[in-house]
Amino acid sequence: xxxxxxxxxxxxxxxxxxxxxxxxEAGRKxxxxxxxxxxxxxxxxxSVGPEAARAKGEWFMANHEVHDxxxxxxxxxGDQFTLRITYDLTPLETGVRTTFEEIxxxxxxxxxxxxxxxxxxx
Amino acid sequence: xxxxxxxxxxxxxxxxxxxxxxxxEAGRKxxxxxxxxxxxxxxxxxSVGPEAARAKGEWFMANHEVHDxxxxxxxxxGDQFTLRITYDLTPLETGVRTTFEEIxxxxxxxxxxxxxxxxxxx
Numbered sequence: 143x144x145x146x147x148x149x150x151x152x153x154x155x156x157x158x159x160x161x162x163x164x165x166x167e168a169g170r171k172x173x174x175x176x177x178x179x180x181x182x183x184x185x186x187x188x189s190v191g192p193e194a195a196r197a198k199g200e201w202f203m204a205n206h207e208v209h210d211x212x213x214x215x216x217x218x219x220g221d222q223f224t225l226r227i228t229y230d231l232t233p234l235e236t237g238v239r240t241t242f243e244e245i246x247x248x249x250x251x252x253x254x255x256x257x258x259x260x261x262x263x264x
Numbered sequence: 265x266x267x268x269x270x271x272x273x274x275x276x277x278x279x280x281x282x283x284x285x286x287x288x289e290a291g292r293k294x295x296x297x298x299x300x301x302x303x304x305x306x307x308x309x310x311s312v313g314p315e316a317a318r319a320k321g322e323w324f325m326a327n328h329e330v331h332d333x334x335x336x337x338x339x340x341x342g343d344q345f346t347l348r349i350t351y352d353l354t355p356l357e358t359g360v361r362t363t364f365e366e367i368x369x370x371x372x373x374x375x376x377x378x379x380x381x382x383x384x385x386x
Contacts, residue, residue: 146306146386182341184268217367217383219304224367224383226348245339245346245367261339261346264268 146220149250153216153223156248156255160213160225169196174254182264195258207232209239221250268342271372275338275345278370278377282347283335291318296376304386317380329354331361343372 152172159168169192179189179198189195210230216223229242242262249257274294281290291314301311301320311317332352338345351364364384371379 146304180341182268182339215367217304217365218386219302219381219383222381222383224346224369226367243339245337245348247346247369259341259344261341261344264340 146218148253149221149223150216150218152250152253152255153218153225153248156223157213157216157225160211160227163211165199166196169199172253172255174251174256177255178257180257180259182260182262184264205234207234223248223250268340270375271343271345272338272340274372274375274377275340275347275370278345279335279338279347282333282349285333287321288318291321294375294377296373296378299377300379302379302381304382304384306386327356329356345370345372 215225244262337347366384
């Protein structure tokens, strides 16, 4: 069982790295080998492991022009923490600039993120 | 397993009721008999069942003057949804008006809320 204090430290570091646009670094530093990355979209399977999660991130970046990202939080409870992430982006498919909001819920075990789950309008 | 569509309907109704200040009604409507209500504060036990959750809400209202509440969301994933709740309040203990933010994570089963978990700076 991960201590709430450890969770708080990891939460603060992840929020810092995402604010700096260093998502890759956050992944390398904290993703567990058995990570589950869970989207709200029904047509996305659960991604298992860092390689699948990284590929999903690369798909996102290849298909969206991201103008700005706002990261709020973290908010903590036990071995879990949450962030609110607001993207100002243009999907290449539509070409229409829009705002995309999500809540990200992370579960920590032994100093690593074992699950990340994204909540949004799906 | 609760369907994402059901979860979305319940999420929208809960968000509506909380925005209207009808927290009691949301509880009566959706809290399961075996509800677990989980605070981030270490000195709070997990509250089990609607009566314990209601007593916790009554303690909160008796010990805080709430000036305004902002409810954002819902954001959904599978059988869970999240809200961001921002309180403008004065704790009677300190008398100092402040902003208190939390992310609320709800788990739905068979049309009822079986778990609510609150994330904040604890």
